[in-house]
Amino acid sequence: xxxxxxxxxxxxxxxxxxxxxxxxxxxxxxxxxxxxxxxxxxxxxxxxxxxxxxxxxxxxxxxxxxxxxxxxxxxxxxxxxxxxxxxxxxxxxxxxxxxxxxxxxxxxxxxxxxxxxxxxxxxxxxxxxxxxxxxxxxxxxxxxxxxxxxxxxxxxxxxxxxxxxxxxxxxxxxxxxxxxxxxxxxxxxxxxxxxxxxxxxxxxxxxxxxxxxxxxxxxxxxxxxxxxxxxxxxxxxxxxxxxxxxxxxxxxxxxxxxxxxxxxxxxxxxxxxxxxxxxxxxxxxxxxxxxxxxxxxx
Amino acid sequence: xxxxxxxxxxxxxxxxxxxxxxxxxxxxxxxxxxxxxxxxxxxxxxxxxxxxxxxxxxxxxxxxxxxxxxxxxxxxxxxxxxxxxxxxxxxxxxxxxxxxxxxxxxxxxxxxxxxxxxxxxxxxxxxxxxxxxxxxxxxxxxxxxxxxxxxxxxxxxxxxxxxxxxxxxxxxxxxxxxxxxxxxxxxxxxxxxxxxxxxxxxxxxxxxxxxxxxxxxxxxxxxxxxxxxxxxxxxxxxxxxxxxxxxxxxxxxxxxxxxxxxxxxxxxxxxxxxxxxxxxxxxxxxxxxxxxxxxxxxxxxxxxxxxxxxxxx
Amino acid sequence: xxxxxxxxxxxxxxxxxxxxxxxxxxxxxxxxxxxxxxxxxxxxxxxxxxxxxxxxxxxxxxxxxxxxxxxxxxxxxxxxxxxxxxxxxxxxxxxxxxxxxxxxxxxxxxxxxxxxxxxxxxxxxxxxxxxxxxxxxxxxxxxxxxxxxxxxxxxxxxxxxxxxxxxxxxxxxxxxxxxxxxxxxxxxxxxxxxxxxxxxxxxxxxxxxxxxxxxxxxxxxxxxxxxxxxxxxxxxxxxxxxxxxxxxxxxxxxxxxxxxxxxxxxxxxxxxxxxxxxxxxxxxxxxxxxxxxxxxxxxxxxxxxxxxxxxxxxxxxxxxxxxxxxxxxxxxxxxxxxxxxxxxxxxxxxxxxxxxxxxxxxxxxxx
Ligand SMILES: Nc1ncnc2c1ncn2[C@@H]1O[C@H](COP(=O)(O)OP(=O)(O)OP(=O)(O)O)[C@@H](O)[C@H]1O
Ligand SMILES: [Mg+2]
Numbered sequence: 001x002x003x004x005x006x007x008x009x010x011x012x013x014x015x016x017x018x019x020x021x022x023x024x025x026x027x028x029x030x031x032x033x034x035x036x037x038x039x040x041x042x043x044x045x046x047x048x049x050x051x052x053x054x055x056x057x058x059x060x061x062x063x064x065x066x067x068x069x070x071x072x073x074x075x076x077x078x079x080x081x082x083x084x085x086x087x088x089x090x091x092x093x094x095x096x097x098x099x100x101x102x103x104x105x106x107x108x109x110x111x112x113x114x115x116x117x118x119x120x121x122x123x124x125x126x127x128x129x130x131x132x133x134x135x136x137x138x139x140x141x142x143x144x145x146x147x148x149x150x151x152x153x154x155x156x157x158x159x160x161x162x163x164x165x166x167x168x169x170x171x172x173x174x175x176x177x178x179x180x181x182x183x184x185x186x187x188x189x190x191x192x193x194x195x196x197x198x199x200x201x202x203x204x205x206x207x208x209x210x211x212x213x214x215x216x217x218x219x220x221x222x223x224x225x226x227x228x229x230x231x232x233x234x235x236x237x238x239x240x241x242x243x244x245x246x247x248x249x250x251x252x253x254x255x256x257x258x259x260x261x262x263x264x265x266x267x268x269x270x271x272x273x274x275x276x277x278x279x280x281x282x283x284x285x286x287x288x289x290x291x292x293x294x295x296x297x298x
Numbered sequence: 299x300x301x302x303x304x305x306x307x308x309x310x311x312x313x314x315x316x317x318x319x320x321x322x323x324x325x326x327x328x329x330x331x332x333x334x335x336x337x338x339x340x341x342x343x344x345x346x347x348x349x350x351x352x353x354x355x356x357x358x359x360x361x362x363x364x365x366x367x368x369x370x371x372x373x374x375x376x377x378x379x380x381x382x383x384x385x386x387x388x389x390x391x392x393x394x395x396x397x398x399x400x401x402x403x404x405x406x407x408x409x410x411x412x413x414x415x416x417x418x419x420x421x422x423x424x425x426x427x428x429x430x431x432x433x434x435x436x437x438x439x440x441x442x443x444x445x446x447x448x449x450x451x452x453x454x455x456x457x458x459x460x461x462x463x464x465x466x467x468x469x470x471x472x473x474x475x476x477x478x479x480x481x482x483x484x485x486x487x488x489x490x491x492x493x494x495x496x497x498x499x500x501x502x503x504x505x506x507x508x509x510x511x512x513x514x515x516x517x518x519x520x521x522x523x524x525x526x527x528x529x530x531x532x533x534x535x536x537x538x539x540x541x542x543x544x545x546x547x548x549x550x551x552x553x554x555x556x557x558x559x560x561x562x563x564x565x566x567x568x569x570x571x572x573x574x575x576x577x578x579x580x581x582x583x584x585x586x587x588x589x590x591x592x593x594x595x596x597x598x599x600x601x602x603x604x605x606x607x608x609x610x611x
Numbered sequence: 612x613x614x615x616x617x618x619x620x621x622x623x624x625x626x627x628x629x630x631x632x633x634x635x636x637x638x639x640x641x642x643x644x645x646x647x648x649x650x651x652x653x654x655x656x657x658x659x660x661x662x663x664x665x666x667x668x669x670x671x672x673x674x675x676x677x678x679x680x681x682x683x684x685x686x687x688x689x690x691x692x693x694x695x696x697x698x699x700x701x702x703x704x705x706x707x708x709x710x711x712x713x714x715x716x717x718x719x720x721x722x723x724x725x726x727x728x729x730x731x732x733x734x735x736x737x738x739x740x741x742x743x744x745x746x747x748x749x750x751x752x753x754x755x756x757x758x759x760x761x762x763x764x765x766x767x768x769x770x771x772x773x774x775x776x777x778x779x780x781x782x783x784x785x786x787x788x789x790x791x792x793x794x795x796x797x798x799x800x801x802x803x804x805x806x807x808x809x810x811x812x813x814x815x816x817x818x819x820x821x822x823x824x825x826x827x828x829x830x831x832x833x834x835x836x837x838x839x840x841x842x843x844x845x846x847x848x849x850x851x852x853x854x855x856x857x858x859x860x861x862x863x864x865x866x867x868x869x870x871x872x873x874x875x876x877x878x879x880x881x882x883x884x885x886x887x888x889x890x891x892x893x894x895x896x897x898x899x900x901x902x903x904x905x906x907x908x909x910x911x912x913x914x915x916x917x918x919x920x921x922x923x924x925x926x927x928x929x930x931x932x933x934x935x936x937x938x939x940x941x942x943x944x945x946x947x948x949x950x951x952x953x954x955x956x957x958x959x960x961x962x963x964x965x966x967x968x969x970x971x972x973x974x975x976x977x978x
Contacts, residue, residue, distance in 0.1 A: 027515075031410040038407055039425050042483065046432060048451055049440040060449070067451040112339035119332030127336060129600070134347050136537070136596045138544030140565035141589065144572045144582045145350035145357055168346045175339060188697035191664050196711035196758075197685035200331055206710075210701040229433030231547045232565070236573050247435045251551055262443055269436040280431045284424055287431075291488070292495040 046270075053077050053267035060262050077267035087268060089242055090249035093159050094228060094272075097245055100163045101227040105170040106220060112171075113178030114204050118190060128179060135172035139232045142168075147236050157240045165237070166227045173226075174219040177293040181215030182208055218290030221283055225276045246272040358583040362576075372583035381559050382567070386587070389563040391474060393543040396481040400542075401535055403482065404489020411490070412497045423494070430487040438551040441480045442467075445552070470560040473553050477561050480548050485541075489534060496530040497523065529606045536599045540592050564588050613675025613765040613798055614640050615661065621669035622656050622822075630656040632822040633670065643792050643799045647809040647845070648819035654802040655770055657819070661800060662768050663687050675765050685714075690759035691768040694775060696751045698743040698758075705739040708757045722761075729760040732794055733787075749780045756788070760795060767792075769801040773808065785811060806846055810834070818842050840894065840975040843968055849899050849932065851968070852942045856895040858888050858969065867895045867969070870938055878913040878964050885969060888978060896968035896977075899932065902944040905961040913965040918957045919944075933958065 047068075052060065054073040065071065081087045115121070116128050146165055147156075155161030185208065193203045209216060234248040241253050250268040254261060280287050361368045376382040407426065411419055429437065444451050445466035453463040466476045500523060508518045524531075546565035549555065555562040555570060562570065564584060572581015615638040622631040631653040638644050646654040659665040661672055663684035671678050679687050690711075698707050705726055712722045730736045733753040743751055752772060759767055772788070773781045789812055792799055803809055809816045810830040818825040818833065818841070826833060826842045837843035844850050856867040858877075865877040865885055875895075877885060905916055919942075921933035926948060933944040933952060944960055952958045969978045 027413060031413045034406065034410040035414070035422050035426070038403075039422070042426055042429050042487070045437055045440040045444060045483070046428065048444055049437075052443060063449070067449065067454050108338040108342060111335040115332040115335035119328060119335070121329035121332040121336070124332065124336070127340065130343060131339070132600065132603075133596055134343050136540055136592065136599065137347060137351075138540060138565075138588075138592070140544045140546045140568065141585050141592065142347065142350045142354060144568065144578055144585055145354040146346070147573065148353070148357065148578065149346075149350060165346065167342055171339060171342055186695060186697065188693040188695055189699065191662075191684075192691070192693065192697040192699075192758075193710075194664065195662060195684045195689065195691050196762075197714040200328075202714065207699060211699070213701070225431070225433075229435070231433070231435040231550075232569075235546075235550065236569065247433055251435055251439060262446075262449075265439060266443065269439045273432045273436045276433065277428070277431055280427070281424075284420075284427075288423075288427070288491055288495075291491055 046273075049266040049270055053263055053270055055263050057261075057263060077263040078271070081264060081268055081271065086241055086253060087249070090244055090246045090253075090272075093243065093249075094245040094247075097159050097162050097166065098224060098227045101166040101170060102220060102223045104163070105167050105174050105223040105227075106216070108167065109171050109174035109178055109219065110204070110209065110216070113175050113182050114208055116175070117179045117182035118208075119200070131172050131175050131179075134168070135176055139169055139230070143232050143236045146233070150237055156237050157243050158238075159243055159245070161237050162230075162234055162245065165233050166230055169230060169233075170223040170226050174223055177219055177222075177290060178212070178215055180293055181212040185211055214286060214289060215293075217283065217286045218293060221279060221287050222290045224279060225287075228276055354582045354586060357579050358586055360579040362579065364579060372580045373587075376580065376583060376587070381562070382584070384560060385562050385564060385567045385584075388474065388561060389543060392478060392481070392545070392563055393539055396478045396485065396542050397535060397538050399478065399482045400485040400489050400538060401531070403486040405493050405531075407486070407490040408493035408497055411494055423491070426490060427487045429484050430491075434484050435547040435551055437484065438480055438548050441476075441483075442552055445476055467553055468557065470557055473557060473561045477549055477552055480552060481542060481545065484548070485538060489538070492530060492534045493527065496527040500526045529602050533599055533602045533606075536595045536602070540595050540599075543591060543595075544588060614638060614673075615675075615766055615798060615800065616673040617657070617661075617670070618673070619670035620657070620660060620667060620672060622653070622660060622665060623668040630822055631660070634819075634822075634824045636817060636824065636827065638798060638800065640798055641796045643801065643812060643814045644817060645801045645803060645809040645813035645815075646817045646819055647803055647806055648825075649845070650804060652819045653822040654804070654819055658691075658768050658770055658800060658802050661766070662689055662691050688762075688764050689766045689768055690762045690764040691770070692752075692755045692759055692772045694771040696743070696755040696775075698751055698754055700743055703740050703742055704735065704746070704754050704757075707743065707754055708761050711758065711762050725761040725763070726757070729757040732760060732791060733757050748776050749784060752776065752784055753787070756791060760791065763795075763797075765798065767797050767799040767801075769799065769803075771803055772801075773803070774805070781808075788812065806848065810846075816846075818845060820845075837968070837977055839977060840896075840970045843896055843970065843977060847898055847900075849943050849945075851896045851898045852902070852940075853970070854895045854897075854937055854940050854942065855892060855972075857892055858885060858890065860889050865889065867893075867967075869895065873917065873937060875915045875917075875962060875964060875967075877967070880965075885978060888969070888971070892972065893978070894970040894972050896970055897962060898966060899943040899945040901963040901966040902942070903961055903963075904946045904950045905959050909961070911963075911965070913963060915962045915964055916959065917962070918959050920955055920957045921952060922954055924952055924954050 051068060051070050054070045054075070054077070056072065056074050056076060059070070059072060112131075116124050116131075150156055150161040150165065153161070153164075155164060189207060189211070190203055193207050198206060229247060230245075231247045231251075234245050235252075238244050238248065241249065244253065250265065250272050254265045254268050357364075358372055359367050359369055361371070411422055411426075414422070443449075447465065447468060450463070450466060452466070456462075456464065465472055467473050504522050504526070505518055508522050513521065543563075544565055545563065546569065549561055549563055549566040550569070553561040555566050559567075564587060568581045568584035570581075571584055572578050615636075617634055617636040619633045619635060620631060621629070621633050623629050634657065636644075646657060648654055656665060660667050661674070663679065663682060667680050671680060673679065674687055674689070699710065702710065708726045708729060709722045712725065717725075726739070727736070730739060733756060735750065735753050735757060738746060738750060738754070743754065746754065755772070769788075773784050776784060785808055788801075792812075801808075801812060813830055815827055816830055816833050817827045820841050825845075826838045828836075833842060833846050837846060840853070844853070854869050856869045859866050859868050861876075864879060865882055866874050867877060868874045905914075919935045919937075921935045921944070923934040925932040925934070928948065931946045931948045931950070931952065933946055935942055935944070946952060946958075950958075970976070971978055
């Protein structure tokens with residue numbers, strides 16, 4: 001009698017444990033299966049772009065085989081593009097624009113964030129809210145009046161017009177996350193610096209910027225990716241190919257209706273996408289910190 | 299100023315107003331520096347956001363050649379045109395459909411990522427975020443090529459499973475679906491990352507406490523995870539609604555509004571009318587239609603963020 | 612090094628909160644002054660006004676002969692140690708200590724000499740290349756002090772520097788701070804809410820309450836001769852017992868009557884002092900350490916005896932605390948642990964009436 005009760009208990013707990021373990025294992029398999037499927041789907045387009053970019057026109061136009069593999073890989077598309085002065089021009093334009101915009105954005109937003117997070121002045125609270133609201137204004141809301149404004153300054157079809165306007169895309173968010181990073185620096189740190197004899201500018205350059213370096217990097221990455229990927233403004237403000245940055249250049253100039261330039265288009269798109277991807281690959285943690293900072297900080 | 303001095307000095311009037319003034323001067327000097335530091339930002343927001351916004355409103359009341367003020371004429375014309383109603387509808391379908399899909403997929407993936415051993419998470423997260431990293435105008439080019447009517451590599455895959463070829467960009471409903479599909483592909487990783495950050499901020503003890511209280515996995519999700527993440531979910535959704543609602547790149551590259559303006563959204567239509575057809579005032583009017591919707595979303599986001607800040611304090 | 616004078620100093624925060632309500636304090640050269648008081652009494656505010664981190668709403672602060680009300684912190688020649696140390700996380704220990712000197716454009720050799728000297732005093736020579744993250748709490752504390760020492764300022768300011776340390780380290784660092792002060796002899800203002808720290812470190816203790824100074828004096832004086840009920844209750848641990856009592860005249864002497872069964876004679880030496888208050892309802896104050904087990908060899912006339920049944924007995928190791936209630940007032944007595952006492956059982960007790968205090972409940976002043 002007692003032995004049988006004992007054995008039922010044992011088998012009961014055994015079963016329970018087993019089911020818990022198998023439940024766990026099943027959950028893990030679901031997780032891996034979902035992730036694998038998602039990764040395949042997420043990476044398929046860039047992969048297919050890569051495959052296409054390695055094909056010759058004749059292979060692309062050949063409908064008989066599996067389009068997802070490349071039979072005779074060639075770098076000819078890349079070579080042609082690199083030799084193409086127009087494409088190189090796009091690249092140079094993008095680099096100049098992005099460097100200027102990143103520099104301008106960081107200077108404006110670090111100064112402003114320091115002043116808003118630490119010094120305060122009449123209306124600074126309202127300004128901080130205003131900064132956030134500006135971040136929520138999409139580029140497509142204001143590109144028409146901006147078109148007029150840029151036009152009246154004589155900056156249409158010029159990279160300087162873009163350098164002037166892009167900071168509206170980058171500065172609000174950079175300021176916002178820098179406010180968050182600066183605000184998380186303990187107040188005693190500036191007081192110690194004040195007592196040590198630092199002025200406001202020294203406090204910013206010697207204490208705040210080094211301490212908030214991860215935030216600075218995250219904001220820089222953000223400014224870089226946004227201005228590299230900007231599309232609406234260059235599409236609206238630049239119609240002359242020699243002044244185009246990469247995004248609109250690749251989209252509008254490499255497409256020629258009649259021929260099979262697909263290999264070249266894909267090669268161009270991939271090369272244009274390379275800088276942000278490389279930055280992402282090397283600075284992933286900062287990239288993600290910047291991405292999530294908007295909602296989790298400040 | 300004198301009134302200020304007595305106000306600040308308050309009780310210790312004996313200290314004299316001379317002292318109060320010097321102190322005020324210090325305070326004022328500090329806020330002057332602060333103001334100067336913020337000045338470039340103020341100039342930027344004032345000159346390139348607030349002013350253009352006001353200018354857009356004025357612009358939208360002009361006639362095509364910008365010679366006469368026609369009041370709300372542009373808005374009336376737009377509301378009378380079937381195309382514009384189509385644009386409104388398509389914008390809403392696009393934004394709502396894409397955001398729901400992104401939110402669900404992002405949530406699912408974040409959960410799956412959260413459940414695998416921490417060691418492997420970085421690697422998977424790294425790969426899954428790639429669609430978000432590539433400039434959308436460029437990755438959409440890839441999709442366009444994959445949707446190509448005669449060379450569609452997706453159709454080739456479907457054919458293997460004996461599914462007939464899909465006219466991805468040729469048929470209005472398929473074109474709408476394609477535009478949403480590309481946006482979902484591009485935007486889901488963002489949701490995933492946001493949710494993952496939120497999931498990681500829920501302390502494990504809460505789940506343990508819930509498990510001890512007898513909660514099943516689903517109940518844990520329902521009564522612990524969701525309430526803890528509620529705020530971040532709503533902020534992310536609202537934010538994505540704004541961005542998606544105002545999206546331009548994908549429509550421009552994929553369909554350019556076609557077929558027959560049926561995939562035109564506000565942004566692409568404004569571009570079409572304002573820049574390409576040269577009717578700037580009416581283009582401005584189209585853009586301005588987005589404004590009330592965005593303002594409502596922005597209001598709720600701000601509320602959510604304020605609430606979140608309060609909770610954290 | 613310098614004297615510090617506070618004259619009618621007032622701090623009013625925006626919104627009308629008066630954190631400091633007009634205090635006067637004179638601190639001598641080389642003196643170590645400790646501000647104590649309960650949380651929110653305005654200690655930090657006072658210290659921060661001396662440092663220049665808060666504007667002074669009224670009155671004057673004078674450091675080394677100059678009124679510094681309008682002088683920014685960097686020109687006041689003071690150094691401050693914060694509760695959370697406020698070390699610059701991106702700088703090494705050496706750079707942390709050197710920062711103030713670098714900003715003041717000292718030459719490299721002098722900086723090195725001073726930092727190494729401070730490191731020697733504090734015994735942190737081997738940590739100079741580390742970042743603050745790689746330091747323990749006690750080490751950070753030392754670096755924070757080092758940062759103050761290298762500056763060789765007129766005044767050291769400490770704001771609860773030890774409260775982030777565990778109990779053991781706190782005792783150790785307390786000794787360390789005392790040692791440093793004996794070496795460098797810089798005028799020091801030290802804020803704490805820990806009265807043990809205050810008593811052990813201070814040349815003079817300043818007891819604050821509600822933005823006002825209650826009493827200033829050397830530790831022993833505050834302990835033996837508190838001027839107000841607040842100081843009497845605040846200094847000493849466990850704190851002084853207060854029991855309402857009536858002062859009565861019996862024969863040629865005075866007694867304090869708490870209940871009909873608890874009547875204690877006032878020492879003859881105090882009769883003259885208390886005479887004007889005969890017949891009044893007062894507060895009788897006695898510290899637990901003066902309420903002990905009877906000592907058979909002790910025959911001073913001021914020792915009074917009575918019996919009470921403790922309701923709670925707390926053995927602490929070096930002593931045993933007994934709690935009993937008289938007329939609804941909890942009273943704590945401090946017994947030798949060798950004496951056997953049990954809750955609920957009557958125990959004989961002795962009161963040293965030489966140590967008694969009488970407090971006027973109307974003014975809260977000690978008579
Ligand atoms: N920035 C401020 N604005 C308004 N009131 C303040 C501010 N800082 C402090 N106070 C108030 O001033 C009073 C004194 O504060 P203070 O920090 O000096 O107290 P403290 O004695 O140092 O206390 P603790 O032991 O808790 O540190 C408190 O009532 C506090 O609420
Ligand atoms: Mg304090």
